[in-house]
Amino acid sequence: MTVNNVRTRTERIVHFVVYIVLIGLSVLMLVPLAWMLSSALKPNYEVFQFPQQWIPHPMLWSNFPKALVFVPFGRFFVNTLIITFGTLIGTLVSNVFIAYAFARLEAPGKRIMFYVMLSTMMLPYAITMIPQYAIFSKLGWVNTYWPLIFPAFFGSPFFIFLLRQFFMGIPRDLEDAAAIDGAGVFRTVLQIIVPLSWPALVTVCIFSVQGSWNDFLAPLIYLNKMSLFTVQLGLTYFVGQYSGGWNLLMAASTVVLLPILVMFYFGQRLFVKGIIVGGLKG
Amino acid sequence: METGLDKHAQLHTEGRLRRSVPLRVQRRRLFYILVSPWVFGFLAFVLGPMVYSGYISFTRWNLLNPPQFIGLGNYSQMMQDPLFWQSLKVTTIYAVVSVPLTSAFALFLAILLNQRVRGVSIFRTIFYLPSVVSGVAVSMVFLWVFNPQFGIINSMLHDFGIKGPGWVESPHWALPTIIIMSLWGVGSPMLIFLAGLQGIPPDLMEAASLDGAGVWRKFVSVTIPLLTPTILFNVILSIINQFQVFTQAYVMTQGGPLDSTLFLVYYIFENAFQYLNMGYGAALAWVLFFIVFILTVIVFATSGKWVFYQGGD
CATH class of the missing domain: 1.10.3720.10 (MetI-like)
Known part of the structure; x- marks a missing residue:
């Protein structure tokens, strides 16, 4: 009895300590984003102040429109959306069927293909970057979005792996029943596999959008005209053009980060589940 | 691997006979068809570029003129x-x-x-x-x-x-x-x-x-x-x-x-x-x-x- 009491007491202390540490670390994690937002709303003279204040006074919401018209951010957003959606479509169309094949069909050479595919996940982009550039520039694709979108239509090892793991957890009976009813593979995948795989598919979508949105090196290499810039390139361009305060730069950064944060907020429940299923049980 | 689909095919032998290609072979073909985009991508965006990159690393090349073979020059x-x-x-x-x-x-x-x-x-x-x-x-x-x-x-x-x-x-x-x-x-x-x-x-x-x-x-x-x-x-x-x-x-x-x-x-x-x-x-x-x-x-x-x-x- 006493032993039991002692245990619950230590447990309570442990819980308390865990709480304090969790809160402390959360604050640390949020400092950069909070600082970004705070700076984005500051007037010029408050940015260059030491020591710094957290709460801007007055709050200059007008920094946002000012930052956005200084360089054509609207154009950069549209460009990024084109690349993001193109890549997303390619990603979904290709990976779902490739992953289905690896999860459900049998053929000689499948194991070897699967291991080769997994090992390509470890390949640094730097190794294929130069020859790919040479090839795409021969095709006349420099200063187009093709080098950024086209490869997505041929599957990506990480997404194939993640979807395969998820598909393998779906009971086969449903597909067998569909097959008996005479459904072909496309109908089976679209009507049975896809509706049962929302967490995995949302995870793939979020990773894909995040990847396109945050990508910097590839757009930097392939896009040299300002009218083609993505938001990431636009932000570096902004820095080059604008020598004023950090407030407008932080306002622009906030706007660039916002869509991804919103997407994550709405998709996170399914997203976390998708990563956990995909990342584990390797 | 024995799947329900195969079992079903075996039960309905006439159905199987009507098809000139057995189901197992069909599914095998289907695998290769579905995986083919990845195979193409692997050859075109991974293996091909890697071989090409190996070759480039033995050359002096500024993209504008043809590459000039210099052996291990870059490495030394x-x-x-x-x-x-x-x-x-x-x-x-x-x-x-x-x-x-x-x-x-x-x-x-x-x-x-x-x-x-x-x-x-x-x-x-x-x-x-x-x-x-x-x-x-x-x-x-x-x-x-x-x-x-x-x-x-x-x-x-x-x-x-x-x-x-x-x-x-x-x-x-x-x-x-x-x-x-x-x-x-x-x-x-x-x-x-x-x-x-x-x-x-x-x-x-x-x-x-x-x-x-x-x-x-x-x-x-x-x-x-x-x-x-x-x-x-x-x-x-x-x-x-x-x-x-x-x-x-x-x-x-x-x-x-x-x-x-x-x-x-x-x-x-x-x-x-x-x-x-x-x-x-x-x-x-x-x-x-x-x-x-x-x-x-x-x-x-x-x-x-x-x-x-x-x-x-």
Whole structure:
């Protein structure tokens, strides 16, 4: 009895300590984003102040429109959306069927293909970057979005792996029943596999959008005209053009980060589940 | 593998006879058809470019004129290039420090999140949030956070009476600053660790408690051994990622000050796309690939000694 009491007491202390540490670390994690937002709303003279204040006074919401018209951010957003959606479509169309094949069909050479595919996940982009550039520039694709979108239509090892793991957890009976009813593979995948795989598919979508949105090196290499810039390139361009305060730069950064944060907020429940299923049980 | 579909086909033999091709062969063909986009992508975007890159690394080439074969010229040039050695040093220090540091921090966060306390999903979201965002904007934000004159870090240090260092503007502090920054984005390994922790059977922990094991003993003797496959997975992913740092170097420091953040990928980019030394860039990329490959092989080769797999499957 006493032993039991002692245990619950230590447990309570442990819980308390865990709480304090969790809160402390959360604050640390949020400092950069909070600082970004705070700076984005500051007037010029408050940015260059030491020591710094957290709460801007007055709050200059007008920094946002000012930052956005200084360089054509609207154009950069549209460009990024084109690349993001193109890549997303390619990603979904290709990976779902490739992953289905690896999860459900049998053929000689499948194991070897699967291991080769997994090992390509470890390949640094730097190794294929130069020859790919040479090839795409021969095709006349420099200063187009093709080098950024086209490869997505041929599957990506990480997404194939993640979807395969998820598909393998779906009971086969449903597909067998569909097959008996005479459904072909496309109908089976679209009507049975896809509706049962929302967490995995949302995870793939979020990773894909995040990847396109945050990508910097590839757009930097392939896009040299300002009218083609993505938001990431636009932000570096902004820095080059604008020598004023950090407030407008932080306002622009906030706007660039916002869509991804919103997407994550709405998709996170399914997203976390998708990563956990995909990342584990390797 | 016997599937329901095959069984069904065997039951209806007439149906099978009507088709000239057996179902099993049909499904085999279907596999190759469905996988063909990946095969094409692998040949066109991975294997082909790798072979091509190997060839380029033996040439001098500025993209405009035809490549000129120079044998091992680029590799011997590399041996005498102090900037190459500098970039190798910087990248190695970064990886050697940040791989264990970020892995340990991710594990620590995952253990905290695995405690049964209220509001855990909110903390999980907050810890994961930074890894959703990356790229130029984050580098800009950190550049401002660590600004020596007006940044919030030095402002807060000032409140404690400490004069903060020059961070990315100082040759001594620039690399540590980028390492500190890498701790911010540990969300993915954290989630994978969390999944691993949740996969530990509770009865094992209870058995250990009944045997009188304390918190620390359970952690060392039960949690860590059962988590070793997850640790292996995370360490390998982390090695691959940390050797590829680029955006921070490009946006925050341009490799400086005094080449103190001249990461290998940044140096490759500079050579290939700013000086148009495609051959030298490709040779450098092969060195990067070789290092990552050797490290991965070493980690895998030693994994038999420290990774513990539960049962079969």
